[in-house]
Amino acid sequence: MNSFFRYNRSGELQFGPHNLAEVTSELRGPTFFYSSMILDHRLKVFATEVKKNLRFPPKIFFAMKANHNRQVLDHIRQQNIGVDVVSGGELRLALDLGFAPDQIIFSGVGKSIDDLQLAASRKIFQINIENFGELKRLCKIQNQLRTPSTFQTPLKIGLRLNLDIDAGSHPKITTGRKIDKFGLSPSDYLNCLDLLKNETSLVLGGLTIHLGSQILKFKSFKSAFALLKEKYVELFQLGFAPETLDVGGGLGIDYNGSNREDVLILKKWSAGLAGLNFFKGQVLIEPGRFLVARCGVLLAQVEYLKKNKEKEFLILNSGMNHLLRPALYDSFHEISQVSKKLNKKARKFEVVGPVCESSDTFGKGRLIVDPKEGDWVAIHDCGAYGSSMSSDYNLFSRADEVLV
Ligand SMILES: Cc1ncc(COP(=O)(O)O)c(C=O)c1O
Numbered sequence: 001m002n003s004f005f006r007y008n009r010s011g012e013l014q015f016g017p018h019n020l021a022e023v024t025s026e027l028r029g030p031t032f033f034y035s036s037m038i039l040d041h042r043l044k045v046f047a048t049e050v051k052k053n054l055r056f057p058p059k060i061f062f063a064m065k066a067n068h069n070r071q072v073l074d075h076i077r078q079q080n081i082g083v084d085v086v087s088g089g090e091l092r093l094a095l096d097l098g099f100a101p102d103q104i105i106f107s108g109v110g111k112s113i114d115d116l117q118l119a120a121s122r123k124i125f126q127i128n129i130e131n132f133g134e135l136k137r138l139c140k141i142q143n144q145l146r147t148p149s150t151f152q153t154p155l156k157i158g159l160r161l162n163l164d165i166d167a168g169s170h171p172k173i174t175t176g177r178k179i180d181k182f183g184l185s186p187s188d189y190l191n192c193l194d195l196l197k198n199e200t201s202l203v204l205g206g207l208t209i210h211l212g213s214q215i216l217k218f219k220s221f222k223s224a225f226a227l228l229k230e231k232y233v234e235l236f237q238l239g240f241a242p243e244t245l246d247v248g249g250g251l252g253i254d255y256n257g258s259n260r261e262d263v264l265i266l267k268k269w270s271a272g273l274a275g276l277n278f279f280k281g282q283v284l285i286e287p288g289r290f291l292v293a294r295c296g297v298l299l300a301q302v303e304y305l306k307k308n309k310e311k312e313f314l315i316l317n318s319g320m321n322h323l324l325r326p327a328l329y330d331s332f333h334e335i336s337q338v339s340k341k342l343n344k345k346a347r348k349f350e351v352v353g354p355v356c357e358s359s360d361t362f363g364k365g366r367l368i369v370d371p372k373e374g375d376w377v378a379i380h381d382c383g384a385y386g387s388s389m390s391s392d393y394n395l396f397s398r399a400d401e402v403l404v
Contacts, residue, residue: 003258004038004294005380011342013378015297018404020338023299024376030300030318030399032387036075039295039383039403043079046291049266053273058283061105061125063249064090066288066384067296071403073097076291082125084249084286088115095122105246105286107160107210109181116141120155126244126284128158128208132188135195135202142201156205158246159184159192163227167211167220167250170329176211176224183209193238204240206281207231210248213289214331216265218272221247225275232279245276246284253293255332255381266290289384296383298323298399299338302375303354312349314371319353319360322399323382324389327359335362338376340369351377355394 004016012021016038023033051057061082064073068090073083074097082103085091088111094104104124106115109131116138119127129135135157142155162183165176175182184192196204207228211220228245235242251269254261276283300318307313320327335351346367353360362379387401 003260004035005336005378007340007342009342011340013336013338013340015378020297020299020376020378023404024338027299028400029397030298030316030322032069032296032322032382032399032401033299034069034072034292034296034383034401034403036295036403039072039075039292040079042291042294043076043081045263046266046287049263049270050273050285053270054283055277055280056282058273058285061103061284061286062291063286063288064094065388067292067386068093068388069401069403070097071401072292072295072383073099075403077103084288088112088118091115091118091124101125105158105284107208107286113137113141117145120145123153123155126156126158126205126208126246128160128246129192130160130183132184132191132195135192139195139199139202146201154201154203156243157196157202158206158208158244159189159204160208160210161189161228161231163209163211163224165211165220165224165227167215168217169212169215169250169252170331172329173214174212176209176220193235193240196240197238204235204242206242206244206246206284207235208244208246208248208284210286211250213250214252215250216252216254218269221269221272222275225272228276229278243281244284245279245281246286247273247276249286249288249290251287251290253290253381255334259294262290262294291384293381293384296381296386298379298382298386299376300379302371302373302377304373305371312347314349314351314366314368314377316351316353316362316377318379318399319355319362319396320357321353321355321393321396322390323362323379323386324391325385326362327357328389333362333382334380335366336378336380337368337371338378344369354396 061084086108164178
């Protein structure tokens, strides 16, 4: 079992410092429960480890797409971590919550005119450009917004490179191959440089990449960092002086394992960051999942038990409408009973949600002890891409969210 979880002698599930049996006694329905203590622990472990391997401390921008809960974001902001946003909605939320503009990076393949106008007028830290058309659009906006003061401080942009690297993650969350929609193709990149050479309202802040998500094979980062070095040298020869290298996010966690395995993963990945030490500017990192996945559980109740000749089902009152990852990516989440009899034998169940889709299945062959209607279960590691990907599908109520 994941190292943040254990059963006490009464068979009640502890999640870090929280007794989930006590927590659930106060809940009204399915709930994403976040632990601020575990979140802090992950933020600290991450920041400490990445610092060890880089010549200068990097700047961390949390990828808001992983979790846009206001309390979680407030907590992250208070630790002096910025945010990486991918839509006007996320940008507005970041500004509303008091993230300073210089704590915000704007990524994403489909930025609208309104989104770019907002980002440019608020002079955020960096806008990451994903295609030549986007750069032309931003240029036009910037020239319309231009006043003597904006003229003096051009807007910083990052050029997101598509390096045609396969990070070996799930195909639906791999973003760095040339067949993917993300990043600039080599010809778009050259067009961007041509435009930037003569443009005074925009400045090339740096280069940026993002290879995908839930990456556990680090060879891809090594190749990417070597290519970044080549591109950086080329840029210098062309007369540009980039101040940042943004390596994106993507660091995975071991959903089948524990926090201990994650720390080994982090150490291995961070060691590779030393490949960026040729660079005298600032390294930017955009982690999402690694920071928040472990701090959240989805708490749900057994609605029904159901049996056929083949198997037994545990039908929960929460499904793919709240946690989409298993249906979308066949991803694994451990499931534990919030209270269980410790000395009784477990049986195998298919744990499913109430949504009218066969893909609405959280796990097959899960060992459950003597379940009853109304019992609570905890679905582990739902702090990332849980609530933020949830939907109104079938019009079940949204899950509540609480950070303690
Ligand atoms: C541009 C960008 N940066 C950062 C991330 C965060 O990735 P992860 O949560 O895997 O760290 C993503 C997610 O796909 C992304 O698209």
